[in-house]
Amino acid sequence: MATALENQNESTNENPDEETSEDAVLVDRFPEALRLSRFTFFSVCILSLAFLLFSSLPLWHTDIWGHLAYGKLIWETGSIPSFEPLVPLASGVPFIDTAWLSQLLGFQTFQQFGVAGIKFLYAAAITACLGLLLYRVQKRTDSFIWSLICIAGFLLCDWKQLGIVRPQLAGLLCFVMLFTLLNARQWRKSYWYLIPGLFVVWANLHGSFPVGLGLIGCFLAGRAFDVGRKSGVWKAMFQDSVTRRLFILLELAAVAVLVNPYGLQLYTEVFSFSSNPNLADLIEWNPLTLRMYQGKAAAVLALFLVIACRFTPRRIATTEVLLLVGLGTAALWSSRMIIWWAPVAAYYLALHGAAIWGQKRKRMTDQDEEHEIHYAGKWTIVTVGMIWICFAITPIGSQILHGKQVDFAKSVSNATPIGAVAYLNEKKINGQVFNSMELGDYLLWDGPQDLSVFANSHVHLLPHEVWDHYLRVINLSSDAEELLQRYGVNTVVLDLPRRNNLMRRLERDGEWRVGYKDGRSVVLLRNKPIQ
Known part of the structure; x- marks a missing residue:
């Protein structure tokens, strides 16, 4: 019995890397292309x-x-x-x-x-x-x-x-x-x-x-x-x-x-799109400033980029300058253009940063290090597993794999006027309404079929006179009520709390009452509807 155990131990000690060898064989047998x-x-x-x-x-x-x-x-x-x-x-x-x-x-x-x-x-x-x-x-x-x-x-x-x-x-x-x-x-x-x-x-x-x-x-x-x-x-x-x-x-x-x-x-x-005068009143079409989040973020990114360009051993091509200055100038002119500048600036920051760091490491080690990339089947397995797990817990994955329907109310922003639109559909309200431009798109999508939306995000399609009237009403102009009567508006849909002042003013005039209100939006109804 003891002899058998000793022989078994000796057999084990003779080949201590047997498990590693088997793993290597398994990895080697994994299709190389995968x-x-x-x-x-x-x-x-x-x-x-x-x-x-x-x-x-x-x-x-x-x-x-x-x-x-x-x-x-x-x-x-x-x-x-x-x-x-x-x-x-x-x-x-x-x-x-x-x-x-x-x-x-x-x-x-x-x-x-x-x-x-x-x-x-x-x-x-x-x-x-x-x-x-x-x-x-x-x-x-x-x-x-x-x-x-x-x-x-x-x-x-x-x-x-x-x-x-x-x-x-x-x-x-x-x-x-x-x-x-x-x-x-x-x-x-x-x-x-x-x-x-x-x-x-x-x-x-x-x-x-x-x-x-x-x-x-x-x-x-x-x-x-x-x-x-x-x-x-x-x-x-x-x-x-x-x-x-x-x-x-x-x-x-x-x-x-x-x-x-x-x-x-x-x-x-x-x-010709950007020259439309209606766009000048939208914040995202205004010049980029440090008061905006994207203005602050762009300033920080630009600062790091300037520092990297100052110390980089990498040659700065004219193309880089043209892209960064051209797209940067466009972003300063219109903050919406920052979306094109950011990936370019981040890319060149990474290139110059890596060049600086590589030069510093070379000086510290005084030698070039070659990093060989090793490919193995185990990385394929864990990669596929990671993709599968993350996909499975996303809304689309849960719906396809498990048949779990997504809760619409939890999937949209808190500002979506779900309750207000449900009220409009329940009361079958139709005709011309006045609405906050930001709510117009959802009203078009889910509102009553015969509802006439005043404005949506496509403000460039509105005649300039109509857009001017919209701004006068939304900004509490003295002729706001007169304009609402002119357009035959019997229903007003506003986003809250952003338009609280307009809601209070209409209520105070005595011509309007609240038909529906929640934390997101309010529906105001004219007491004596215009026929």
């Missing part, structure tokens, strides 16, 4: 958590519901309307729908999966942007830490913009994808098809495609300038293969945009 690295696993963890975070955020009550209403109309009629179809006070105004594909996609997703589907599209768009930036920074720096710093800077700077669910997020995804392709170390032949195809999709998803054309233009001008300056002969830029490639690519992208329902007219619409 093996992933540790970097991939940690990247997926970060992106999965980001997807989970944005899936859990409540849907903001502006924009999204109006776009879903337009998508519903396009689906039901089978065509894109030529004139504004939903707001009667804007009837007859030419309507060029620059986001028709996003609206149609959003409505179909809502039809299939409800609010969980919209949350999925929202989270997926932002997560895809983060993934593209994470991947490109890692490829350029071989640093997971600086990849995280890049996406953190992007999120912090664009947090306010990313909080609103609208087709602009589709445009942002196209922008980040184009930016990462143009920053690839090696040009691939597939890009000749991929980038023009991207612009075809972009031009139908959102009207922000000119930013993409400007992006290629900055790469073209920056490359041409650097080549001419380095060679000392400006004619050399015309002989540079990269410059010629970018020039042809810009032409192809500009032509690809024409694959849309409006052709050349789409260019006219998007370039």
Whole structure:
């Protein structure tokens, strides 16, 4: 008995690494094409958590519901309307729908999966942007830490913009994808098809495609300038293969945009859009200031970027300067443009930061360290597991896998006028109402069919006189009651507590009474309705 135990122990001691060897054999037998690295696993963890975070955020009550209403109309009629179809006070105004594909996609997703589907599209768009930036920074720096710093800077700077669910997020995804392709170390032949195809999709998803054309233009001008300056002969830029490639690519992208329902007219619409006088009264179209959250975040990001550029050993290309100054100036002119500047600034901050840190480490160790990336099947298994777990606990995952329906009231923002709209439907209120512009989109989506909304987030479609009257009423002008009578308004729907003063003034005049009120909104009814 003792001899048998000793033999067993000796057998064990003779091969102490037997278990390790077996593990190695198992890993080696895992299909090589399916093996992933540790970097991939940690990247997926970060992106999965980001997807989970944005899936859990409540849907903001502006924009999204109006776009879903337009998508519903396009689906039901089978065509894109030529004139504004939903707001009667804007009837007859030419309507060029620059986001028709996003609206149609959003409505179909809502039809299939409800609010969980919209949350999925929202989270997926932002997560895809983060993934593209994470991947490109890692490829350029071989640093997971600086990849995280890049996406953190992007999120912090664009947090306010990313909080609103609208087709602009589709445009942002196209922008980040184009930016990462143009920053690839090696040009691939597939890009000749991929980038023009991207612009075809972009031009139908959102009207922000000119930013993409400007992006290629900055790469073209920056490359041409650097080549001419380095060679000392400006004619050399015309002989540079990269410059010629970018020039042809810009032409192809500009032509690809024409694959849309409006052709050349789409260019006219998007370039004239920002000059609409109604937009000047919206905060997000005002100049960027330090009083705004995004102004403070942009200032901090810009400060770190300036410091990094001061000490970086990396060459600063003209393209970087053109992009940062050009998009930064646009953001100062209109705070809404910060959404395009943030990913570019965060990307270059990560590149210069990694260069500074790499130089410092090299001086400290006085040697170059080569980091070999190890691929193993175990990382594939845990990566797939992480994706599955995070997806399963998201609203869309719970609905698909477990049949658990999402609570609508808990999935939307506290400012969504759910109770007020339910009251309007219960009382079958119709005709012209006056409403806070911020509530107009949800009224269009879920309000009574015969209700005439005064204004929604598409304020650029309202005649300027109507928009001026809206502002006079909402800002407690002395002729507010007269204007309400002029439009035949018997019902007023306001958001609270923002419009408390207007509610009190209407009540005080004795012409109105409260029909419904909660912490989100109030419905005021005229005591003697106008016939």
